[in-house]
Amino acid sequence: xxxxxxxxxxxxxxxxxxxxxxxxxxxxxxxxxxxxxxxxxxxxxxxxxxxxxxxxxxxxxxxxxxxxxxxxxxxxxxxxxxxxxxxxxxxxxxxxxxxxxxxxxxxxxxxxxxxxxxxxxxxxxxxxxxxxxxxxxxxxxxxxxxxxxxxxxxxxxxxxxxxxxxxxxxxxxxxxxxxxxxxxxxxxxxxxxxxxxxxxxxxxxxxxxxxxxxxxxxxxxxxxxxxxxxxxxxxxxxxxxxxxxxxxxxxxxxxxxxxxxxxxxxxxxxxxxxxxxxxxxxxx
Numbered sequence: 001x002x003x004x005x006x007x008x009x010x011x012x013x014x015x016x017x018x019x020x021x022x023x024x025x026x027x028x029x030x031x032x033x034x035x036x037x038x039x040x041x042x043x044x045x046x047x048x049x050x051x052x053x054x055x056x057x058x059x060x061x062x063x064x065x066x067x068x069x070x071x072x073x074x075x076x077x078x079x080x081x082x083x084x085x086x087x088x089x090x091x092x093x094x095x096x097x098x099x100x101x102x103x104x105x106x107x108x109x110x111x112x113x114x115x116x117x118x119x120x121x122x123x124x125x126x127x128x129x130x131x132x133x134x135x136x137x138x139x140x141x142x143x144x145x146x147x148x149x150x151x152x153x154x155x156x157x158x159x160x161x162x163x164x165x166x167x168x169x170x171x172x173x174x175x176x177x178x179x180x181x182x183x184x185x186x187x188x189x190x191x192x193x194x195x196x197x198x199x200x201x202x203x204x205x206x207x208x209x210x211x212x213x214x215x216x217x218x219x220x221x222x223x224x225x226x227x228x229x230x231x232x233x234x235x236x237x238x239x240x241x242x243x244x245x246x247x248x249x250x251x252x253x254x255x256x257x258x259x260x261x262x263x264x265x266x267x268x269x270x271x272x273x274x275x276x277x278x279x280x281x282x283x284x
Contacts (some may be wrong), residue, residue: 037124042103044117046091050083053280054127057090060136063180066092066099074135075259081269097183105195110203111144111213119149131276133157140213146224147214153224155279157272160231163240164209173204211244219247227275229254
């Protein structure tokens with residue numbers, strides 16, 4: 001009887017010691033309430049969770065990309081997946097109807113508008129170098145970010161990235177003119193559909209090809225390590241994802257399909273984790 005009790009005590013103590021020695025086993029990094037970064041007439045809502053090397057998160061959902069989309073709208077919740085190793089930072093896209101970020105529409109530079117918001121948020125948080133993981137519209141946003149700030153992004157993950165199909169060149173323009181634009185105008189009396197049309201024309205019709213926000217020449221020259229997880233629906237063409245992976249000199253690609261069956265998603269998350277760990281600065 002005494003021996004049995006002694007074994008129980010020793011086993012329990014060893015388990016407790018193992019738990020204590022495992023980072024994050026007893027206490028997960030605290031989730032910070034959403035707050036706002038403001039610069040002039042731009043107001044960006046963002047939310048942080050976790051600790052470690054900074055990881056910028058970009059939700060899917062097109063121009064309605066939002067923090068809620070990160071937590072509830074994608075194949076997996078990147079906050080939950082990576083908060084124990086990274087300082088995860090997500091935001092509502094400017095003028096997302098699903099979020100609370102707001103600001104004018106930069107008709108002449110729509111992709112740069114969003115990139116400037118992302119870099120401005122990183123500056124506000126005192127972050128120089130960071131990684132980025134984006135879904136859907138996160139693909140074009142990341143390519144633009146890599147072109148504008150190559151010395152700040154150390155690695156990027158593009159999950160189910162958006163791209164342009166030759167047979168559906170106006171897919172994004174038409175969809176946003178029908179849904180995003182009218183909803184935005186209803187709640188923003190300072191905007192009208194003529195302004196929305198000019199914004200979307202510049203964004204999606206001025207270069208309606210490939211990854212939309214960047215040229216093949218840039219992708220071919222990009223020295224940032226990227227991991228691409230393809231999809232194959234109208235807005236996320238498989239062929240474009242594969243071509244980008246083939247062109248980018250430091251690109252890797254996941255298995256496909258990686259979202260279905262859903263049992264494959266943990267494998268994709270493991271690959272993302274390994275990729276980010278391999279490219280995370282040693283001083284982080």
